[in-house]
Amino acid sequence: MSLLPLISCNKSGWPDGPRRQQESDMMRNSRSDMMKRTMVVGALALLLGACSSVPKELAYEPENQLVAYQPALGGMEGKPARWSGVISAVHNKADQSVIEVVYLPLKSNGVPEQTEQSPGRFLAIMKGFVDPTLYAKGRSLTVLGTLGQPVDSQIGEHKYRFSVLNVTGSKLWPPVKEVEVRYMDPYFYDPFYDPFWPRRPLRR
Template sequence: MLVLAGCSSTPAELAYSPESALLAYPQALTLDKQLIGQPVRWSGLIVASRVKADHTEIELVYLPLRSNGIPQQQEQSPGRFLVHVTGLLDPQLYAAGRSFSVLGTLKQWQSGQIGEQPYQFPVVDAQRYKLWPKLKEVEVRYVRDPFDDWLWPPRP
């Protein structure tokens, strides 16, 4: 049992106890001001990174976390959120399309836009975070053996 727990555990930089105290992303969409200061562990795909005077702001499309802390790739998302990280994170490394996970607290909601649509972004004040390695796509091709029909009788 310990072996299985070790295989699916969250990375140390994203660990939080008790996990039941973490605020779920859909709860933050209610814009309930009583949620400010609650701990969160969210993840997603980076849309943009913007360097501000004293922090870096990362805009993400929310994706649910797998048990190992990696964002689960899928075609649907309930929304977006912003992460504020103290200091400079290079936008070339924290670039659009990269997977990112954060552990922090819900700081506020910030008005903004997605395209021309107004949007209320939940803002996370990051305490710890992880930029996941780029996924490498592997192309798999099936090559049919040209002698398959010659060596073996035809299949029914």
């Protein structure tokens, strides 16, 4: 009687045991890879959704047509824009309200960045009356609208040309404590201007 163990073979002559083990390992690895890919795709979807989720009143498509902020921006009347910043003043007129805003850069979700510097200001024109108590000085604001013609005015005794945005949608945010404003005078160029020279911050 033979002492060799009985080993079942398939038609090709190879033992069934190692082949079955190999097939089992391949199936297990395949399931593991599929789960990993599913988790990665899900995480990316959540991340992209969080990054692009702006309030509905600020939504605009396609976003690549939105005009970026520039001081004294002219020649772009009627173009769409979405800007944000900190309210500096509110002027209520007979049929509209003019909100003076210290510009701050936008995050991808529409919230103003908490920076300590600003390239300038703009005027947000809203139809009707807005309550200065709600749109108070220091309140963060993001507005969506179309560009109007720049307006020449003053900040204190300083002549200033404001970019203008006719508002179609807006969102108020928690206030920002302090913003430093470096004004760009559209009527004057100083070749000796040093952008890194310290300036006093604007306090409210």
